[in-house]
Amino acid sequence: MSAFLDRPIGARLDTVTSMKLLLTSGGVTNDSIRAALVDMLGKPIAECRALFVPTAQWGQPACSPETVWMSAADRWEGEAGLTGLGWKSVGLLELTALPTIEKSRWVSWVREADVLLVDGGEATYLRHWMRESGLAELLPTLTETVWVGVSAGSMVMTPRIGSEFVDWTSGDGSDETLGIVDFCIFPHLDYPGWSENTLESARRWATRMPLPAYAIDDQTAISVVDGVVEVISEGHWERLNA
Known part of the structure; x- marks a missing residue:
């Protein structure tokens, strides 16, 4: 089921990108999220070309070459992935490589994709390489592209993530991200074995966020289409610091 929220996201989104955003905690984990994705795409998944972006994992100490491969190959046992949803085609876009090749070459790959599947890991690292690669600059022109984020791949679109979610910085210690949407996200709510991901922790975290925030579990996503948040x-989810 879904809950329609009573306000548009405002000028921030309209002036930065008109992409359709599906910001998830754990991926496309249930039928409701999948249906929202198909609606955003405007056609069946089997007719869509996807690019998978694993970059955020390289900045997260808990990730490794093995976890990058498992995500790209959709090999996480018992968990939903992104690449195995039945796409017409799936390619891998590594942002750290893009500055070393001609921009005219990789931009066409991005423009031809129907959807960018942006994996989790470290949101500040992902922010850095989205800017360094030029992908962040390209976003406002991707008016027909869907962005599907998982965890850090969702959080990077928010203004800030909080020190709790920072394990990599460019030297300034900042928790700032891209600020494409005007709310913050606390992901993996009540995730098994993660004692710091409780609702109580999320509420404390939200008191330090400058904007409304959402605590979402892995069965929850936030969609942003034409400035409307749903x-x-x-x-389980909760709107915090409204």
């Missing part, structure tokens, strides 16, 4: 959930 929560899609078969799990």
Whole structure:
């Protein structure tokens, strides 16, 4: 089921990008999130070309070459992935490589994709390489492209993530991200074995965020289409610091 929220996202989104955003905690984990994705795409998944972006994992100490491969190959046992949803084609876009090749070459890859599948890991690292690669600058022109984020791949679109979610910085210690949407995200709410991801922790975190925030579990996503925000959930979520 979904919950329609009573305001547009405002000028911030309209002036930065008109992409359709599906900001998830754990990926396309249930039928409601999948249906929202198909609606954004405007056609069946089997007719869509996807690019998978694993970059955020390289900045996260808990990730490794093995986890990058498992995500790209959709090999996480018992967990939903992004690349195995039944796309017409899937390619891998590594942002750290883009500054070393001609921009005219990789931009065409991005423009031809129907969807960017942006994996989790470290949001500040992803922010850095989105800017360094030129992808962040390209976003406003991708008016027909869908962005599907997982965890850090969603959080990078927010203004800030909080020190709790920072394990990599460019030297300034900042928790700032791209600020494409005007809310913050606390992901993986009540994730098994993660004792710091409780609702109580999320509420404390939200008091330090400058904007409304959402705590979402892995059965929840936030969609942003034409400036309208909607929560899609078969799990647990809460709006914080409204």
